[in-house]
Each structure stands twice: as structure tokens, then as C-alpha cells.
Amino acid sequence: MIKVISPGLQxxxxxxxxxxxxxxxxxxSGAMDKYSYTVSNLLVGNNENxxxxxxxxxxxxxxxxxxxxxxxxxxxxxxxxxxxxxPMWEALSVKAGDRLSFDFVKQGARVYxxxxxxxDVPVIMGSRSTxxxxxxxxxxxxxxxxxxxxxxxxxxxxxxxxxxxxxxELIPLFSKKHEIRVVLGLCSxxxxxxxxxxxxxxxxxxxxxxxxxxxxxxxxRLNFVEREQPFGAGSNPSNVVDLGYPIGSxxxxxxxxxxxxxxxxxxxxxxxxxxxxxxxxxxxxxQIKTNETVKFVSVSIEEALAxxxxxxxxxxxxxxxxxxxxxGVINE
Amino acid sequence: MSNHQKILAAxxxxxxxxxxxxxxxxVNEGDVVNEGDTIGLIEVMKTFYEVKAxxxxxxxxxxxxxxxxxxxxxELAVLNGQSK
Numbered sequence: 531m532i533k534v535i536s537p538g539l540q541x542x543x544x545x546x547x548x549x550x551x552x553x554x555x556x557x558x559s560g561a562m563d564k565y566s567y568t569v570s571n572l573l574v575g576n577n578e579n580x581x582x583x584x585x586x587x588x589x590x591x592x593x594x595x596x597x598x599x600x601x602x603x604x605x606x607x608x609x610x611x612x613x614x615x616x617p618m619w620e621a622l623s624v625k626a627g628d629r630l631s632f633d634f635v636k637q638g639a640r641v642y643x644x645x646x647x648x649x650d651v652p653v654i655m656g657s658r659s660t661x662x663x664x665x666x667x668x669x670x671x672x673x674x675x676x677x678x679x680x681x682x683x684x685x686x687x688x689x690x691x692x693x694x695x696x697x698x699e700l701i702p703l704f705s706k707k708h709e710i711r712v713v714l715g716l717c718s719x720x721x722x723x724x725x726x727x728x729x730x731x732x733x734x735x736x737x738x739x740x741x742x743x744x745x746x747x748x749x750x751r752l753n754f755v756e757r758e759q760p761f762g763a764g765s766n767p768s769n770v771v772d773l774g775y776p777i778g779s780x781x782x783x784x785x786x787x788x789x790x791x792x793x794x795x796x797x798x799x800x801x802x803x804x805x806x807x808x809x810x811x812x813x814x815x816x817q818i819k820t821n822e823t824v825k826f827v828s829v830s831i832e833e834a835l836a837x838x839x840x841x842x843x844x845x846x847x848x849x850x851x852x853x854x855x856x857x858g859v860i861n862e
Numbered sequence: 863m864s865n866h867q868k869i870l871a872a873x874x875x876x877x878x879x880x881x882x883x884x885x886x887x888x889v890n891e892g893d894v895v896n897e898g899d900t901i902g903l904i905e906v907m908k909t910f911y912e913v914k915a916x917x918x919x920x921x922x923x924x925x926x927x928x929x930x931x932x933x934x935x936x937e938l939a940v941l942n943g944q945s946k
Contacts, residue, residue, distance in 0.1 A: 820875055
């Protein structure tokens, strides 16, 4: 068991996500930064889809009530065991009675804590991920609270030794200025050419309204092409006839303050989505803090798929490095 | 002996000196605070995080205005922890 002494700002149980229910309006939830999440599980030999803790901005204080192997990845919220700094991106052995705490966030926004065996909470619609808006998954459908007890599960496939570490070149670095790659569409035709150009040329700053549901940006007003709104569309020029929203899609209600929809967002509606963040850069989005800036970069589907392959190759390199000689490499 | 301590922002967001727009500030410069007293709020992700004094003392000055944007680790106020 792991006892929650203090919960942090918003610490939730997350896994690979609640996949396959989008058409009934259920967003996937799941870890925001899938790369860091996956690596945390690999470092402790877990099933890649095992449940971890996603820690946002402010770390919790956790007391381990049994010996455990853990790993911390993601943004830099410097971890400490019994007050002593410990490294991230490394398998760490903790003893019963040890306390894990964190310093103030330095870079990035979210840290993943994997425990060998995973966090054992009930599986709801195929996932242990917390979806707070519906109050399902995770621990009672909510972020952690003081005095919660977390049970360690049995989602472990490999035996990894404490001290196993991810090679430096495979550890992502985060800064305060971000480039986020997007594929233009589905409704980019609704923006004027000038606004389309401005969308990609200005630095957008992230407002305090930035969470697992979506990130809202401040910059300048974007304009839509004038038209008579079609039947079924709302009266605002930013409205279209309802459509499914791609995960990572960006809409601009009334032309002010674009919103990127993320893991816990509504699955469809009547705002024009002007671009969609590519899957690898959704991981980067999860590490962006309020007050930081984002520049959107337009890429093709081919470039997006190449980026996805590159990330998969990195994960395979980590698997080879960690599991070679400890029972073989499992690659699908 | 005076003992100046900085009260830091643990998270990024918007700093508020009062619990709601209609209410008075939590504390003013020159006020005595006890350990654990709330001196302000930081709003982020539709969540309000209470900023607390880590020790007793006198609030000497605020370094951030009401509703100003703060970064994680930024200095919010100076606390003079001199013995009463």
C-alpha cells in the first residue's frame, strides 16, 4: 500500500486510456504525456498499459508501506526520498516507511510515478484512468486526497534492477517556449487567409485555463470567412454543423482564444476545428505550463506519421536497453 | 533579530490576495501571521491553491499585486519571522 500524506495539486491515476468509446461521447482520458508515462512503466518492468500516478505542477507526499520499485519520468518536479534528492528516469528502490516528496516544478508540468505492479484500482470500460468530469475510474473517480490508500497491483512483466536508467538522449527536455506541430483542418477553410497565416506566425501564451480537458491560449483575434450560416450550424461565424472533434483539435470560439482539446475533452460539437495537434506533440502539450508560449507549426500527415515512428523507435530502444538479457525483448 | 523569509509560489497561475472579489484581503502588509495562515490564492486549472505562511511573523511586503500572473518558484511576499 501507498499512503497519501498530502495529495499535491491534482494527482490522478492514469493508464493508456479508455479507448474505444469515443463515438458514445466518452473521451479517452489516460496519461497526457504518453511517452513519459510509457517509459515510467518500462523502467519498473510493468505492462506498458499499467496504471501510474500523473502528478501536475505540485507533487504529493506519499508514504510507502511496503518495499517497492518505482520510477519517475516526465517534467522536472525534483523528487526526494526521505528528504534526499533522487534521480528521475531511473528505477529506484524504496523501503517500507520511505516518504516520497517533491520540490517546486522546474521544467514541464507533469510527472509520472510508476510502481512495479501498477496502481490497482477497478477497471472501468477497459481502463483504470481517472475521468474526473464524469467521476469514473481511478480512485473513486477523483484526484487523490490526503489519507487515501493506494494498492499496488500485479501488472508486471519483467524484472528490472534498481539503478536501471534511460539513456540521456532518450530523455525529453522541456523549455518555456514550445513548438507544437499540427495538421491543418478539419474546418480550416472557415478562417480567412490572413488569420490562417497569423495562427502560425504568432506566439500564443497559455492561460491559467489549461488542464486535462484542454488548453486555452491568448494571442489575437482570428477572423472567419463571412457566409450565411448553413442550416444546423450556430449563428456565430466560428460555428459549423456539429462534427466529431479529433483529439488534439483546436477550435476558436467566436474567434477569440483558441482552445486545444485534450484527453478529457468533449468529443464533438459545433465549433470549427482549424487544426489538430499530431499525436507525438500531444505528449509535449501535457508538459506545457500556464504562462508559457506555443508556436504552432503546420506539418503534413506524412510528417506526423514519421514523428510517430521516431517516437516508437525510441521506446523500442529503451526496451532493448532495459530488457536485453533479462528475459528477452518484447516488441510487437 | 529579524529573519526575512520569502514566500514562494509553488505553482504557476494567477495570484489573488483575497478569497473572493467581494471580500477583504487575507492579510495586509504589517499584519502578524501564524504558521499555516493563508496569505493568498493561486488559480490554475480552475483550481484554487492556498498560499500559506510557513512560519509565524509579520508580512513585511507583497512582491506581487492582486490578479498578477506568477511563475512556479516566484517570490510572492516577504515575511519577517522575528520573535514576537
